[in-house]
Amino acid sequence: MLGSAELCFNVDHGYLEGLVRGCKAGLLTQQDYLNLVQCETLEDLKVHLQTTDYGNFLANQTNPLTVSKIDTEMRRKLCGEFEYFRNHSLEPLSTFFTYMTCGYMIDNVILLVSGALQKKSVRDLLGRCHPLGRFSEMEAVNIADTPSDLFHAVLVETPLAPFFQDCMSENTLDELNIEVLRNKLYKSYLEAFYNFCKDHGDVTAEIMCPILEFEADRRAFIITLNSFGTELSKDAREALYPTCGQLYPEGLRLLAQAEDFEQMKRVVDHYGVYKPLFEAVGDGSGGKSLEDVFYEHEVKMNVLAFTRQFHCGVFYAYTKLREQEMRNIVWIAECISQRHRTKINSYIPIP
Amino acid sequence: MGSLFRSEPMCLAQLFLQSGTAYECLSALGEKGLVQFRDLNQNVSSFQRKFVGEVKRCEELERILAYLVQEIHRADIPLPEGETSPPAPPLKQVLEMQEQLQKLEVELREVTRNKEKLRKNLLELIEYTHMLRVTKTFVRRNVEFEPTYEEFPALDSDSLLDYSSMQRLGAKLGFVSGLIHQGKVEAFERMLWRVCKGYTIMTYAELDESLEDPETGEVIKWHVFLISFWGEQIGHKVKKICDCYHCHIYPYPSTAEERREIQEGLSTRIQDLYTVLHKTEDYLRQVLCKAAESVYSRAVQVKKMKAIYHMLNMCSLDVTNKCLIAEVWCPEADLQGLRRALEDGSRESGATITSFMNTIPTTETPPTLIRTNKFTEGFQNIVDAYGVGSYREVNPALFSIITFPFLFAVMFGDFGHGFVMFLFALLLVMNENHPRLSQSQEILGMFFNGRYILLLMGLFSVYTGLIYNDCFSKSVNLFGSGWNVSAMYSASHAPAERGKMALWNDSVVRRSRVLQLDPSVPGVFQGPYPLGIDPIWNLATNRLTFLNSFKMKMSVILGIIHMTFGVVLGIFNHLHFRKKFNIYLVSVPELLFLLCMFGYLVFMVIYKWLVYSAETSRAAPSILIEFINMFLFPTTATSGLYAGQEHVQRLLLAVTALSVPVLFLGKPLFLLWLHNGRSCFGVSRSGYTLVRKDSEEEVSLMGSQDIEEGSTPLEDGCREVTCEEFNFGEILMTQVIHSIEYCLGCISNTASYLRLWALSLAHAQLSDVLWAMLMRVGLRVDKTYGVLLLLPVMALFAVLTIFILLVMEGLSAFLHAIRLHWVEFQNKFYVGAGTKFVPFSFRRLSWKFSDDRA
Secondary structure, eight states, X not given: OOSOHHHHHHHHHHHHHHHHHHHHHTSOOHHHHHHHHTOSSHHHHHHHHHTSTTTTTTTTOOSSOOHHHHHHHHHHHHHHHHHHHHHTOOTTHHHHHHHHHHHHHHHHHHHHHHHHHTTOOHHHHHHHSOGGGOOGGGGGGGGOSXXXXXXXXXXXXXXXXGGGGGGOOOOOOOHHHHHHHHHHHHHHHHHHHHHHHHHHOHHHHHHHHHHHHHHHHHHHHHHHHHHTTSSOOHHHHHHHSOTTSTTTTHXXXXXXXXXXXXXXXXXXXXXXXXXXXXXXXXXXXXXXXXXXXXXXXXXXXXXHHTTSXXXXXXXXXXXXXXXXXXXXXXXXXXXXXXXXXXXXXXXXXXX | OHHHHBOOOEEXXXXXXXXXXXXXXXXHXXXXXXXXXXXXXXXXXXXXXXXXXXXXXXXXXXXXXXXHHHHHHHTTOOOOOOSOOOOOOOHHHXXXXXXXXXXXXXXXXXXXXXXXXXXXXXXXXXXHHHHHHHHHHHTHHHHHSOSOTTSOOOOOTTSSSOHXXXXXXXXXXXXEEEEEEGGGHHHHHHXXXXXXXXXXXXEEEEOSSOEEOTTTOOEEOEEEEEEXXXXXHHHHHHHHHHHXXXXXXEOOOSSHHHHHHXXXXXXXXXXXXXXXXXXXXXXXXXXXXXXXXXXXXXXXXXXXXXXXXXXXXXXXXXXXXXXXXXXXXXXXXXXXXXXXXXXXXXXXXXXXXXXXXXXXXXXXXXXXXXXXXXXTHHHHHHHHHHOOOOTTOBOTHHHHHHHHHHHHHHHHOOHHHHHHHHHHHHXXXXXXXXXXXXXXXXXXXXXXXXXXXXHHHHHHHHHHHHHHTOBTTBXXXXXXXXXXXXGGBGGGSOHXXXXXXXXXXXXXXXXXXXXXXXXXXXXXXXXXXXXXXXXXXXXXXXXXXXXXXXXXXXXXXXXXXXXXXXXXXXXXXXXXXXXXXXXXXXXXXXXXXXXXXXXXXXXXXXXXXXXXXXXXXXXXXXXXXHHHHHHHOOSSOOOOSSTTHHHHHHHHHHHHHHHHHHHHHHHHHHHHHHXXXXXXXXXXXXXXXXXXXXXXXXXXXXXXXXXXXXXXXXXXXXXXXXXXXXXXXXXXXXXXXXXXXXXXXXHHHHHHTTHHHHXXXXXXXXXXXXXXXXXXXXXXXXXXXXXXXXXXXXXXXXXXXXXXXXXXXXXXXXXXXXXXXXXXXXXXXXXXXXXXXXXXXXXXXXXXXXXXXX
């Protein structure tokens, strides 16, 4: 781009940016969370959510209310907003939106493939797919037996196609291979998204690159953590790490050699950004899990994205913040419905 | 009439509602709309309140009603929206109503579900018949030959299905046929090709008529397809792909007889289904029609019920849990009505103990209630748009009724335009009961709401138009001009007088392009025109100079009268709020400052008008110079307007100069003195929060009650502390800022009133231009073609007059009139820091079915 986002960004995307900022103002506040936590039943939760931006999105639900109904309706609402943004977007924002959906599409594909492996019914699985990652060929995913089949038959026309270059193998799809496939797809997806944002330049690059770097590093950490005690070799593991993060290249090499959490922590000590995060992780029962710490950091970065103007990152940040809010509400709702109130406060606040 | 001058006195009342009768009492109150409830449970979140269950039940009922309305709309049954509003349902009926509605909903859902099922079935059958019809042509050849594959088929290269190759493979041929959305065909075909690697043959054709989608109900185009494949494996894949693209798959008949049989069977089944569906629909319609009769009144009832429970949620429980305590603001005049409403409510519920009320003293500022009627409402709205008046302060709306249209008319003065505006407003006023007008939105709604303002603005414009003698930019000679041109000729005067005067003779008249009438010549000026400007000025070339001088002086005079009036109104406020010292220390210096400077200016203008005549006009001094000299003390003596002018001016200047320090320091110093000497005198600094001085016991009563409520003691405490706290610096700063604003404001506001002149000048010039550019052109053409031309010119003139002169100019004059009121007039006395009284009234609920479903 021309490096003049301030001049011409609003011509094409000003309306949407205004809209998304308005939507962001509708996120639940700390006071709302305090009230939600006090709810006794899901009905109370519904009553309170009616006073917020969610409005009466549950009005047409017949009793009894369940957590999954709330979740579905919230997702539908987010999806509606997202579709609106997407339908009104122009290039390059529309490509940006396509990249945003790719992540969900990967998840959906993997969900369907692994579901088909376990002989679950497609209809059931479709209900569990994320609505943002829906595409028309999705339901045919279970025809394929190998990744290359999957690519040639189903995904060749979807935006996911370019990410498949690295994972064309004739292996049959079993549990481990699917996991590997997911991570490989995610790796190429993140790298492609990263490069897109970097090529776009301007404020978008300044905002999105750190967010995506963090996303890549988080995946690297999670992969490492999950691969402890599995048959995944260290080389194979290294091949799965996305290479667009701050850990690249030395950190990833060190991480590939790590054999337990302590060694991982030692690698992290070299990185000022991640060190405090790992230190915040409590061990065992007390304290937060690594996942929560990562979520908190993500929320922080996403909120910061709103401090700059004229960039596409706000859309990404808004979607992620909304998702986090949905996770929080679902968490609170679960705690309420299972009468397990001791942990109800461990949602991740959005400042 | 006093109600418009000040807002009504309010009192805080406590209602003790017996828990059995609370609902009925509130229902009675809601019908009358007398009181505003205070929320006593502010720090209780919405789902922890007492009547949340009842509110939920109302919401459930609303949901059912919304469903009913949706179904009724879908069935195209008109919804009667009655004018009557039935009272909130008695509690006993609520359960009954809920049961009825729930039963109705269940029944409706059942019937609709059946109907949908039947409909879906029918659609599928129709699709099937279409498919059979279309696919017949695909494999026409096939029908002619026997469908057994062992037989060697003719090598027919143009056949759509080439059997020979399959034959050789010896595999079993399979067919899948069905319908697919038009938009998905291409993707479907590509996917088939990729997955089955070409081992399938797909034929498709567009269906010539659109069919409804059984799932979504929208009408779209469909494609019929037939896929032939061989092999089990591929068959599975094809089926999966069909699933993926949501194709509707129907079995493909293998023989011609089978096809015929199926078709016959289908047609009879379709017939049957049609009749069943018809019956179901009829029944559904009956049910809905019956429901439609009562749905409106039910919706109103539920809304009222919900409103009542919302209000009950604001009440607090007393210690014994037997009655609810509500705190309400009530106009003192309505207390009797409130008592009666409570009695009515109690009687209706048949309770033994009636609900009762008592008034309680308070230090809080009550809300402002100014009762308006349809005439005063518009003016009150203009004032409220600036700020809702503080409790019991002078309400400028009363004076705006006259001053607003008048100032507007000064800028809009043209009695032609004014009359058109008056007629338009009159039309609105005459038809004000017309339902389409009263519900109109946007621009027309705006005009409609301000119809009485428009009416007065039109009337006043007619008046000022007569004064300016302007009618569509032309003057009207009603009484005969006071000027006589023939008197200027030398022939009409005695030779003895001729010498002194510059009289006209034939050669002068012929030679000069412009001639000036001299009023000092006897007989030329025969006295002023009876009403407004003499029409002869319309012919004069120096008309603008004359009018400018007149309008400028007039604007200044009007402005200063308006502002002085504002300051005087401030005195009424101080009197009412028992702050006499404010009169001596603020209002009087302000008045002196204004009058000694600008009041004197007005005096000079009027004095000069009265004293100097045509003969002495050459000797008249310039007011501008005189006024400047008042401040500059020039060394060279000027002639002056009157004897002793210098001394008078010195005196006035001294008064002006003296009033400034009084204005700056008087009030703060006085308050300081009060504080040091008589500290018990509680004074509120800004606003009028402390309305009446509470006696000791009242205050203590308030305190104990606060503890009882446990709701807002902290807030109240804070307020009392700020009342008693004395901060000299702050008072001084406020007063200094106020004084600076006032002193500078006097000058700038006076200048601001010159907009009266500027706007009226602009209006006159614009209408003049319009006349000169259009009508004069049209009138100049000779009479044979002129008639043809004059008609479009007239039309254009009328359109431009309405849109530019009436609407555009009218809006700009309106805006400036608003500004003159808000800024120049109201800042002299109006605080506008009140809150509006919002009574709990069912009339404020909207009875419309919400639009989002439409």
